[in-house]
Amino acid sequence: MLELRHVSRHFGGVKAVDGLDMQVRQGEILGLIGPNGSGKSTTVNLISGLYTPSGGSVMFQGEDISALPTHLRAQRGIARTFQNIRLFSQLSVWQNLWAARVERSSGWDGFKARWLAGSNQGREQAEQILEFSGLQGKRDVLAGNLAFGEQRRLELARAAVSGAPLLLLDEPAAGMNASEIEDLDQRIRALRDQGRTVVLIEHHMELVMGVCDRVVVLNFGRKIAEGAPQEVQNDPQVRAAYLGADDNDELMNAALAA
C-alpha cells in the first residue's frame, strides 16, 4: 500500500532520513520505533507531505506522491495524528470532525459538498465516528475544553473520519496512563478490523510489541532492523541503538522484555 523507495531528507548538513526503504502492507499495523532523533517523525512528515523528500520517492497505492501537497495526500487517503495535539481548539468536537471529513466527489457536486455544505450534510460519517470515539455527549464542547484523554481520542477520530485507508499515528500514547493506553490498543485494533492500515510511531514498547504485526527500527535515519516484534526485540543492533555500546544485560532484559 505504501512504499518508501530510498527516501532521504536533509536539513542543511543533517541527514534526518538517509536512504530509507520501507514497505507498509495493506491491512497491517506497522510499528515504527527508534531512539530519539532517529528520524521517525521526519519519516511520518515525509509520508503525510509536510516534507518533500530530498531524494528517493514515496509511493502510495502504486502512485508516486512525492511531489503531492499535503492536503491532496489527505484527500487520497493518508490521515495522521500529531505528537503534540493539534486540534482546532476553538471549534467544537463536531466541527473538528466535520472539517476533516473528506469529500471524495469531484466537479460541481464535490465543490458544493466541500465548501458550501450546511452543517446537516455529511452527518452520518461524523456521527459514526463520534460514537466510535465515545464523545457523543460532547458534541458541542469546544475542543480546547476537553480533558487530555478525550482530546487524544478526538485526534484519532478526526484522522479516522475521512475514511482514510492509511492512518499515521505519531506517538498517540504520549502522556497517557495505563488504562488509556489499553483503550488506545483496542481502538487501533478496531481500526484495523475496519480494513485500514496503521503505521504507529511510539516509544511505549508495551503498546508497540502488543499491537503491531511488524516493527521497523530506525537509527540515524536508517533502517536497522525489521520484522515481527519478538525478533526485533532480540536483535542486538536494536539493543545497542537504544542502550548504547555499554550494555548491561539486566537492564536491557528488563526494559525490552516487559
Next chain:
Amino acid sequence: MTWIDLLDLVQSVFDGVMFGTTYALIGIGFTLIFGVMHKINLSYAAASIGAAYLSLLVVQIAPTPLVYLSAALLGGVLGALVYLVCFRFLPLNQPLATLMSTVGMLLLLEEAIVHATAGMPQNYPSLFAGVVFDVGPFMVRGDLLFVFGLGCAAMVGLKLMLEKTRLGLATRAVAQQSVAARLCGMSVSTTNATTFIIAGFLGGTAGAMTGAAIGVLSPLLTLPMTIKGLVVTVIGGLGSIPGAIIAGLVVGGVENLFQFLRGVSERDIYVMLMLFAFLVFRPGGLFAAPGGRD
C-alpha cells in the same frame, strides 16, 4: 542616456546606498525584536524618529555629536517604554493583541510629535554638511559619509555585543530557544526588555542619522520609515541581521535608482514591486534565519 546622465545615476545610487544605512539600522531593529519575541513592533520607526525629536531638547546646549548620542540613549529609553506598555503585560498567545498595541503606540507617538511641534518640520543638525570629497567624476557628500560611517559603527558595535558579551549570548539564546533559555536561568523578560533597549539605541541612532542626512525632522517621516524598515527586514530575511544590513543598503540604492529613472512620485511603486518579487521568488529573504519560523 548620455554619459553625464549615467554618471548622475551612479552618483544618485551611491548616495542612496549610503543613506541606506539608516534603513539598515531600522531593519536590524525590527529583526532583533522579531527574533526574540516573534512579534512585530510596528511603532519602532516612530519611536526612532521620536528619539531624534527628543534629542533636539539638548541641541542648544550640546555639540552635535552629543545630540546624536542623546538620540541613541533616548531611543533606548523609548524602547524600554514600548516594551513595558505594548508587550510586557500582554498575553503571548495573542499575536493580534500585540500588533494592535504597537499600532496604538505608533499613533500615539506620531500624534505626540505633531502636537509638540505643531506639525512644523524641525531642523536637525548634521555634521560635515558642507564637506564634499571629489573622487574622480563623483562627489562624496561628507554628511552622508558620516551617516554611513556611524551606521557601520553601530552595526559593528551590535555584532560585538551579540557575540562577545553575556547579554548578547542571552539574546541569541532566547531568540533560538526561549524555553531552554529559561531553564538555564536566563530571565526571558529581562532579556526581552534589554533587546528592546538595544534596538532602541539603534533606532535612535537611525532617527538621528535620518535627520542629519535630510537636514530636517518631520512627522511625515514615520510612516515611510516604518514601511521601508519592514521592506528591508523582509527582503533581508526575518531574523537575519546581515540580511537586514545588505537589504538596507540595497533598498537605499534602488530607491534612488527608481527616483532617478521615474521620478519621486512613482519611485515607491517600484520599490514595493521589488518587495513583491522577493516575496514570490524568495520568501525566505536573502538570508533566512536558521530554523526561522514565524
Next chain:
Amino acid sequence: MDFYLGLLQVIGVHSLLGLSAWCVLHTGQVSLAQGGFFAIGAYGAGMLTTMFGWPLGWALLVAALLAGAVAVAVGFPALRVKGLMLVVATTAFAEIVRLVFFNLSWKVKTPQGLIGPDGGLGFGGIRYFQANAWSSVQVLLLIWGLVALVMLLLWSLDRTRIGTLWRAVGEDEVAAQSAGINLTAAKVSAFGIGGAIAGLAGGLFSHNTTHIEHGNFTILLATFAIAYPILGGLKSLAGTLVAVVFIQGVLVEGLRFLGDWRSLLFGALILLVMLVRPGGVLGAPLRWPSFKRHAAASTTDLMISAERTRHA
C-alpha cells in the same frame, strides 16, 4: 440632525470595511491590504458613475467584483507567506495602489465638463447622489441595507463548511492541511471575499464624500480596518460593529470637543483596550492585566513545550 446622519453614514461604511477585514482575519492572516481594495472600489465606482454614466447599483457591483478579482490575483502570491511577511506584502500592495491612484490622471468629457481623477489633486465631482436627488436618509438606508446584507452573507458563510474551514485554517494550518483542507483555496477565498466587501465599501465612500484623493487610502485606514474586528473580538460579527461605533462614534466624533487631542487619545485608547481586553471587547471574559511577573509555567509545561520545539 444632518450631522448625526452623516456620522451614521460614516459608521456604516467603516462597518463594511471592518467586516471585510473580519473575513481575512478569520483565516489567521493579518492583511493591511483592505485600504487598497477600498481605494479600487472607490475610484472604480466613482469613475463608472461619473465618467461613463452608469447607474449606481451596477457601478457598485462591478467595483466590488473588480476589487475582489484583484484580491484573488494578489492573494495567490501574497498568501504563500505568513505572519510578518504577509503584513509587509499587503502593506506594499496597498501602497502600490495608493501610489498608482496618486499618479492616475484620466479625464473624459461629459455634459458636466471634464471629469476624472487628477493625480495628486484627487477625484472630485462624484455627485451621483446629488444629481439624482437622493436624500441623506435614503443614502443612509442604502449604506445600512448593504451592511445588513453583507452581515447576513458572512453569517451564513460561517454556518456552512466554508466558515468552519476558514476557522480551522486560521487555527492550525498544519493540522488543517493534514486533514485534507486546501489551504490556498481557503485563504484566497477569504481574501477575495474580503476584498470585494472592501471594494463595495469604497464605492459607497466615494459617492458619500463626493471627492476622494490618495491621502484617504493610507496604511492608517488599513489599520483601522483590522482594528475593528480585533478590538471587537473575532468571534462575533456584532463585535466588529460595536468596535466601529465605538471608534468612529465615540472617539473620532464624540471627542471633538477635545479638538486635536483626540487623535492622541486614540492611540492611547487602543493601548488601553489591548491591555485590559486582549481578546477584543466582545472576545473573552473580562480580565485584569496581570501586573505580576508572568509566573513561570510549571515544569511539566516547560518540558512539554521543550518537546514540542525539539520536534518542530
